[in-house]
Amino acid sequence: MKKSFISLWGWFEKQGLYEEEFQYFMKDIFNYMDQKGNVPLDLLNQELETLGWGIQLMDETVYKQMLILHQNKNHIDLKGYVNSQR
DSSP states (O other): OHHHHHHHHHHHHHTTOOGGGHHHHHHHHHHHHHHHOSOOHHHHHHHHHHTTSOSSOOOHHHHHHHHHHHHTGGGOOHHHHHHHHO
């Protein structure tokens, strides 16, 4: 799980997004998956676009990592992880 976080953190920074936004990005994804289940990548990207994150932001690799993290979300401290990366 830690590898997924590190990989996502690096991907997020490469997208030009601010580190302060990381926990909100993850929460948006988790909330959507909680409501809709494990949705296909194209629907998740559509939702992210609707929320203002960007067009076709996630690729298949990032999507798979998000699925793993979502399955383990009860064991994740997003705020604590983000703070430890600074």
